[in-house]
Amino acid sequence: MSLPLRMFVDGCWVEAVSGRTFDSIDPYTGQPWAQVPEAGAADVDRAVAAARAAFDEGPWPRLAGVERARVIRRLARLLEEHAEELGVIEVRDNGKLLREMAGQAALLPEFYDYFAGAADKIGGEVLDSAKSNFFVYQLFEPVGVVGAITPWNSPLLLTAFKLAPALAAGCCFVHKPSEHTSVSALRFAEITAEAGVPDGVYNVVTGDGPNVGEPLVSHPGVDKVSFTGSVATGIRVSKAAAEHLAPVSLELGGKSPNIVFADADLEAAANGVVAGIFAACGQTCIAGSRLLVERPVHDELVERVVGRARDIILGNPMDPATEMGPLAYAAHWDKVMGYIDIGVAEGAELATGGRRPERFGDGLFVAPTVFCGVDNSMRIAREEIFGPVLSVIPFEGEAEALSIANDSPFGLAAGVWTRDVQRVHRMVRWLQAGTVWVNSYRTLNYDVPFGGYKMSGHGRENGLDGLREFLHTKSVWVEMSGATRDPFKLG
Ligand code: NAD
Helix, strand or coil, rough: CECCEEEEECCCCEEECCCEEEEEEECCCCCEEEEEEEHHHHHHHHHHHHHHHHHCCHHHCCHHHHHHHHHHHHHHHHHHHHHHHHHHHHHHHHHCCCHHHHHHHHHHHHHHHHHHHHCCCCEEECCCCCCCEEEEEEEEEEEEEEECCCCCHHHHHHHHHHHHHHHHHHEEEEECCCCCCCCHHHHHHHHHHHCCCCCCEEECCCCCCHHHHHHHHHCCCCCCEECCCCHHHHHHHHHHCCCCCCCCCEEEECCEEEEEECCHHHHHHHHHHHHHHHHHHCCCCCCCCCEEEEEEHHHHHHHHHHHHHHHCCCCCCCCCCEEEEECCHHHHHHHHHHHHHHHCCCCEEEECCCCCCCCHCCCCCCCCCCCCCCCCCCHHHHHHCCCCEEEEEEEEEHHHHHHHHHCCECCCCCEECCCHHHHHHHHHHCCCCCCCCCCCCCCCCCCCEEEHHHHEEECCCCCCCCCCCCCEEEEEECCCCCCCCCCCCCC
């Protein structure tokens, strides 16, 4: 029997207005394990009204920052206690490794602690204005009600990117998690209540994009939209929010280049390439899915990466020895396998993988896959696959590396592997990406801004840039001389 769950609105546990539910499927067993309310526009109305009232009349935005910080820190301590449990829930929902999801859950307290530390330092700033008869200052104020939409690949971590700064700023929040991974948000909601987050400040509505996500971002009661997901959905979300001119921040997909020069430490680079594409089965926005490798070391590096790919241990994501579990859901498995067929049809050379390993029957597994001889114009080099599929593209020299790296609709991240410090700075300067790792790959932290260039989105999460996404600037002019002035002239 699967676990029946309810949504969290205005501090209460509620069923969908329609009374309908849907199943959350465990991707490893293929079985339903939780029943989640299937919300609709009426449920969104209810949640937005609760957040609206909490923002317009409730205590949260009116508390001193230090008081909000206390609540956020209590939340962080409770998250520490529940990290393992939250990690297990996320594995059951998205099939990623327990070590990855429990590791992410263990990071959550750090995000909430960091932004708790910022909550009482928001204040404002006095300006030394040339209008010297005025005392001029700026206040930084919460933007209001946030409509937040998250994907399935790192549910609570990506929620923390949004919620931790939003809470610190004094905003109220309506969250729609992915329909594939709703359960952890509901358990998390319970923990926010225990921490003392006031009713209506954090609300969760569950269901799919068209019936819940779209009404949420279109809702005139939402002051700011914060979205993480695919480019196609990001565009739809932007258009819907534009109807009521709500500002939108978008964290979207990527096709990130991992660029290895001939002078690199090849062992470290191979390890970084494997981390970039096979960790989490490549189901990460920052996947280093294009390996750009300088010709003199091409064969040696490919041999190392292919060798490691063949040794990757596939299996039960709960097993500590497993390195890759199943993909998150059946339609996604179909999409990834479809891209492998496209790669073969485009003439790329399949160096390893490209199939479902037989021992998993019809489980959602994909063998770690490496395509060599890829041209950057092929679809497997241009489109986000979001699976364990690496496209290897050879290059000659720095200029060609940069030109291939930047010839992409995306600009989320890039890796550069070289021992030449001058080249490092030249590459970093011209790579069109929101994050560049040098001699490393796949590192993030609460205190470092993260976000994309080009079709990878706009706005930043984490660090103080992430906090500013949830703040308005109010400029205040206080006349000090007592003089009157020409009423028909701009002063
Ligand atoms: P998705 O776009 O299919 O769904 C994301 C969320 O949007 C889900 O909650 C979904 O229900 C909702 N949604 C769908 N249609 C909607 C609509 N019309 N209006 C409002 N909401 C709607 O993406 P996904 O498959 O869940 O996640 C994978 C994608 O997310 C990948 O492209 C990945 O790169 C991206 N991603 C980006 C980051 C980042 O920080 N840049 C992080 C993780 C994932």
